[in-house]
Amino acid sequence: MSLRVLIAVTHLLGAGHLARAAALARAFAARGHAATLVSGGTPSRLAGLENVAFVQLPPVQTVGTDFKTLLGDNLAPVDEVYLDKRRALLLDTLRTARPDILITELFPFGRRVLADEFATLLDAARRMNPRPRVLCSIRDILVASSKASRVAETHERVLRDYDAVLVHGDPELVPLEASWPVDERVKPLVRYTGYVDENDAPMPLAHRHGIVVSGGSSAASLPLYRAALAAAQDIADRPWRLLVGRGVAEAEFLALRESAPAHVTVERARPDFRALLSGAEVSVSQAGYNTVVDLLRCGVPSILVPFEAGKETEQRLRAERLAALGLAEIVPEAELSPQHLAEAVRRGLARRPSPAPTISLDGADRTVIEAESLVSSGPALHRTIDWSPLDLALDRARDQGVPVRFWWRDDDAVADTPRLDRLLELARRYDAGIGLAVIPEKIQPSLARRLASEPKAFALVHGWSHADHAPDGEKKAEFGPHRPLDRMATEAERGLHLAREHLGSRLLPVFVPPWNRISPDLVPRLPGAGFRGLSTFTDRKSARPPPGLVQVNTHVDPIDWHGTRSLADPPLIMTALAGAVERRVTGDADSEEPIGFLTHHLVHDDVIWALCERLIARLAARGIGFLCPDAWFGLEIRSHLKSNGV
Template sequence: MRVLIVVTHLLGAGHLTRAAALARAFSQAGHATTLVSGGSPARPAGLDGVAFVQLPPVRILGTDFTTLLDEDGAPVDNFRLAERRILLLDTLRTFRPDIVITELFPFGRRVLAGEFMTFLKDARSLDPGPRILCSIRDILAPPSKPERIEETHARILENYEAVLVHGDPRIVPLEATWPVDERIRPLIRYTGYVDENPEPLEQGDRKGILVSGGSSAASLPLYRAAIAAAQEIADRPWRILIGRGVTDADFTALRHGAPSHVTIERARPDFRNLLAHAELSVSQAGYNTVVDLLRSHAKAVLVPFEAGQETEQRLRAERLKALGLAEIVPEADLSPQRLAEAVRHGLSRQQSLPPSIDLDGARESVAVAESLVPAHPALHRPVDWSPLDRALDRAGDRGGTVRFWWRDDDAVADTPQLDRLMALSRSARASVALAVIPRSLKPSLGERLRRDDAAFALVHGWSHANHAPAGEKKAEFGPHRSVDAMAAEAERALHVARDQFGHKLLPVFVPPWNRISPDLAQHLPRAGFTGLSAFNDRKEARSAEGLLQVNTHIDPIDWHGTRSLDDPKRIVARLAAAIDRRVIGEADREEPIGLLTHHLIHDDVIWTFCEKLMMHLAAREIPFLRPDDVFSRRNRITASA
């Protein structure tokens, strides 16, 4: 799909951060994604696969959401608004998206209603028209006038297919802050909280107090109170992270006023890691901050932002306090003494583990969007299996035995896509080997594999990071790094995966992008591996003494084109050729033919083809071997003979 996300952040950067997390998730799922930002210029990190468009920026001062300012603080004129509209509409017409997501509008950003409504009108006029979704956080600020609520509902019903609520109703249902009526209720889809950085955290010893605020200058009172409170609590180190919206002059003044046991520095990209090692967090209660707290399990003192009659952060903070996860200092009561009292109480409080809260909102948003796009015509076209059938017949006439096995790459968590993969595994009676990325593993995947007898884990590199120089084919374990460094990383990956999966892990190394340095292959047995799997016919059964190599050979994805299904005729022809090579001895007859899939990026066309292929082979009584049989000790002994 082609996905266009439109966001304008006016105060802090929270809205942009959440929209960027959605953009990354769509891109990682294989969808062409463009993110349009209309707020203060700031390109979020990690958007390498996402097209980024910056509109002429607008912002506000304080909490005056009715007066738009430019980057110099001057009121925005009609010329700038026209420039924004022209660039936004040009992007829409050039990109021609299948999915459009507007962040917050029409539930907010009424000051930009003219811009958004023109954009929506043009989007609906496209042929074929995109599916239009609204993206909102867990808590909204409803307008005081009933007619504006009715206007919002009318715009939703006229223009939108779904409302993505990035929250968990077990924490705060949308009805708590917005009057949901029965007309829009069917459009509401809870996704769970959107985590901007879902990488697993390395927990360790907790030490010191970490103070953070949003990206705007609204946190200055909190910073000043924290510095003064630190004077009273000097037996622990304090670290205060200052947002980029605070001027250099104010930043310098804060540093000069801090005692020696307090470190003052600008906000850091490793904030989440600092939080995981802090004894206590002091912060506001913005959306992204609360997600960080839930993910890191940090004790918290919350000072919710409440200027301009804002209630969002206070409500979120109250919910965390009710769950035993935080202390609250109301902004109106903020003082060094009150903050120091709350810090002491927080330090002495027994930490409560958070309840089971859904933090996979970005991935679920992708799933919702995918479900709204009409099925591709290719889903209904018949596949000509005759070349495959003739190759199978030739193998049978010559007494050859054709065997298949199945490897699926890039698994990290139990997801809806994995549900579909395992459903296919059961219906086709085909066991599957999941090549997992150790650095990104979630506990849910280990729990899932322990429930599925027919699924096993293999080790898919360490982090699936490309270390090849620009212009060369991608590789994580190619000839671009020292063998010792790569061997140590591979061994670490094996230990991490073994801790997660236990007996469901097969010690088989699957190099990302199917490329591996021959020198590293020699080291794998010493690191604890007994198997290796890449792509294309193996040249010999083992790459090193005691290492059995069994590759994959058929990949249904058109990686260099649509990233959807390759031409089925080509796939069937490659299957037939793989069988013939084994019959006539051009390939190792003992190597089963490997099907390679990537469940996280499959669209319906790819899923349907894989289902048809497996059912066709099952009808021909062609077995899929279990991965533990493919890499069994008996096969390793045979390969070494």
């Protein structure tokens, strides 16, 4: 599969955003994809783009932390004519590249000052046939607006225009929620790629020596350089090296070099920075994304002076996470002085280098894999599905004071498998209860071990062997009216005992007949076999289940069993969900019965998984969770378990 990929980025202050976007472009090209990189920021030296089509828009930049005023090459504010030229070239590039994948860097989570430009690009992409997959590329930490309306606007833009949000970070270090209030509806679109780092970890030098000071590519690091030169006066027994970014004006750079003492080298940033860092005793730097990736690779004791001007919080949060891991000491920007910096460097010299933590650093390659997977997984589900029937039904239920509850049943589990792990991880992510209908004759020991760590997952008894005993030409059934009643009652009881031997307290005495079909004559025999619950499909016929049983059915199955065996037609799924809600509102179904969502994890493809997660997330955003299984069937089951000493 060879894809056409278009990446649009505009860096306004430093070059970190551009460097990360360029790394992604190189990774796509290395996998044989046709990559186009469009940069709207100040021209910067980029290496290794021989196989990438590069387009430079009329550049814009900002000064300091004034991100609302766009300046051109001459540092004068740009006008609409200038911005129109950018938009025209951007759209021309889109038409020429005809991408299968369009990636916008940071927008819509940032770059509001360029919102019209990005909106024009997205609108044009939406009208293309075929329409490209649209991905958002963001760093590990964002700066959220203090206005809830702007955050909501971002989420609505994501839901309308994007297929995925690629977070170039590792939640083990810092989850996106630490810096951005992630909407439950957006959460299913979030994909962590790991940190973007194109370089292999260098071999640390046998003998580390000296202090390396770096400040990224912008002039915002000048206070750090000046403080470091003064601190070096007090620590003269080590060589110092100041690496000054290209964003610092030549006059300022020369002034730094001229004021440096003899044991301090001041030079422009070098391509072998990683090697220099790996041989240093201490690193002094800000806490930008790329710098932190270097520090994670090298494990050098670090002094971090995070950039915090203009109420910036990104670098401070990242620095705090590293400090919590014992990898760095923080000198707040407001407290930066030669004395404080020198004291921190001395403490750093006394510390031993820390082993690098197990943080994912293969973000570029993972980004390509995620993009390939999205293209190969079929239509963009969240943009093609119309949720309004379900939303309207839930609104009516709320307005009329009718509580709507959901539960989740998944059939055919027998062992701990990667697919079961994915199912349980999804349930855990949304704090959802789930009932696993397990096939007694096929249960493997690994299933009990897996369920022991899942407090909201319980097993139910899924027949005996899931064997079809129906005559030819009739619908499949294991416990249908075609078999002797005594034999079926014996098999059901046998299944309950065997499942309990394997699963103990993780099993509820609930019978789930395979294919949801059961002989009416068998139902009254279930309590005598030890069952206290029954679950099939469709609304139960009566508010009063058979004596001795609590019946809670399922009502919506997202799989097209008689066609593609992939996702059923989304409008049909929405109609089924909305109908189940409406029947509880109108009284056509027992309003006390939770709506059952039925899945089969062993046959799910990516499109089915996506629908499941987006439905669960959408309900969670309304405060509707999936009931824990031991609450579905009421006090009768719990009293039964207690009386049996379980």
